[in-house]
Amino acid sequence: MKWFKTAAASAALMLLAGCASTSSESDQTVPWVYPPMAIPLQANVQQEVQIARLTQLLQRSDLTDEIRAKMLFERGNAYDSVGLRGLARLDFTQSLTLNPAQPDVFNLLGVYYTEAGDFDAAYESFDSTLELDPDNEYAMRNRAVALYYGDRPQLAFDEADKHYQMDPNDPFRALWRYIIKMDLDPKAAKIELTEQLKSHNDEWGWLLVAMMLDEISEEQLFKAVLTSTRDNNLLAQRLTEAYFYLGKRYQMQGDYAHAVSLYKLAISFNVYEYVEHRYSFIEMGRIYKNLREAQQAKEKVDLTASE
Structure with missing residues (x-):
C-alpha cells in the first residue's frame, strides 16, 4: 500500500522462491525453504538526477518563496523515495516555513513523527492537514x-x-x-x-x-504473488505488503520470533514509500519493548521471591 525485467530475472526470482534445499541427499531432517524474494529496490538514475537538479536550482537567489517551497517539497519527496528520511524531513520543514498552507507536507511530517514516536506532534500535523484539506483520506488513515x-x-x-x-x-x-x-x-x-x-x-x-x-495458506498467498507479475518493482511492493501483514498476524498470535523475522523481510526490499515498510520498524520496536518489560517484570518477581 503506497504511502501517498526481464524473463531471465523473473525466472531467477521464481528459483529463489523455490523450493527445498537439504545439506545432503541422505539427510533425513525436514528441508528448509528460501522465502520468496525480490531484488531490493535501488535509487535509479532519474531519481538521482532529479535530486541533483533540484539542489542546483535551489541555489538560485531569484526564486520566490512559493517556488522555493514547492521545489523543497519536490526534493523532499525525492529524498524520501530513496530512503533519505532525515534530509526529506528537513526539506519538508523548510518548505512549510516558506508556505504553511500545504496539507500534503503536514501529512508527510505526521508520518515521520509517528515513526519517531512523537505522537502529539503527529496528531497536530494530521489535524493541520485536515484543517487545510478536510477530504484528505491519507491523513485520516x-x-x-x-x-x-x-x-x-x-x-x-x-x-x-x-x-x-x-x-x-x-x-x-x-x-x-x-x-x-x-x-x-x-x-x-x-x-x-x-x-x-x-x-x-x-x-x-x-x-x-x-x-x-x-x-x-501462506503457500497460496506467495504463489499468488509469484505468478501475478514478472516485474521486480511490483514483486518487491507486494512482498513488502505480504510480509508485513503476515508478521502482524504472527505478532497478534504471540509468535514474536516469526513476526520479527517477517518485519525484517518487509524492510529488506527498500520500498520506502510504503507504510508497510515504515511501520515494520515501529512493530519491531514495540515487540522488543514488550519483551524487555516482561523480562524486567519476571526478574523483579524472581528477586522478590528469593528474599
Whole structure:
C-alpha cells in the first residue's frame, strides 16, 4: 500500500522462491525453504538526477518563496523515495516555513513523527492537514494509525472505521480497521472482517485479508504473488505488503520470533514509500519493548521471591 525485467530475472526470482534445499541427499531432517524474494529496490538514475537538479536550482537567489517551497517539497519527496528520511524531513520543514498552507507536507511530517514516536506532534500535523484539506483520506488513515501506535485504541478505531466506510471496497482500509479493533474486541473484529471478505473476489489486497483470517495458506498467498507479475518493482511492493501483514498476524498470535523475522523481510526490499515498510520498524520496536518489560517484570518477581 503506497504511502501517498526481464524473463531471465523473473525466472531467477521464481528459483529463489523455490523450493527445498537439504545439506545432503541422505539427510533425513525436514528441508528448509528460501522465502520468496525480490531484488531490493535501488535509487535509479532519474531519481538521482532529479535530486541533483533540484539542489542546483535551489541555489538560485531569484526564486520566490512559493517556488522555493514547492521545489523543497519536490526534493523532499525525492529524498524520501530513496530512503533519505532525515534530509526529506528537513526539506519538508523548510518548505512549510516558506508556505504553511500545504496539507500534503503536514501529512508527510505526521508520518515521520509517528515513526519517531512523537505522537502529539503527529496528531497536530494530521489535524493541520485536515484543517487545510478536510477530504484528505491519507491523513485520516495515517491519523488512525498514529492513534493506534499511540495507545489510543478507541479513538484509533473511530477514525479507522470512518475511513473504511468512505470506501468499503478497499482491502487495506479493512485490514487496518481489523488490526485496530483486535485491541478492543478480537471476536467481533474477526467476524466483521470475515463478512467483509465474503463480498470480494481474489483481488490482491483481499488475498491479504484472506491470509490474515487463515482462509488461505501462506503457500497460496506467495504463489499468488509469484505468478501475478514478472516485474521486480511490483514483486518487491507486494512482498513488502505480504510480509508485513503476515508478521502482524504472527505478532497478534504471540509468535514474536516469526513476526520479527517477517518485519525484517518487509524492510529488506527498500520500498520506502510504503507504510508497510515504515511501520515494520515501529512493530519491531514495540515487540522488543514488550519483551524487555516482561523480562524486567519476571526478574523483579524472581528477586522478590528469593528474599
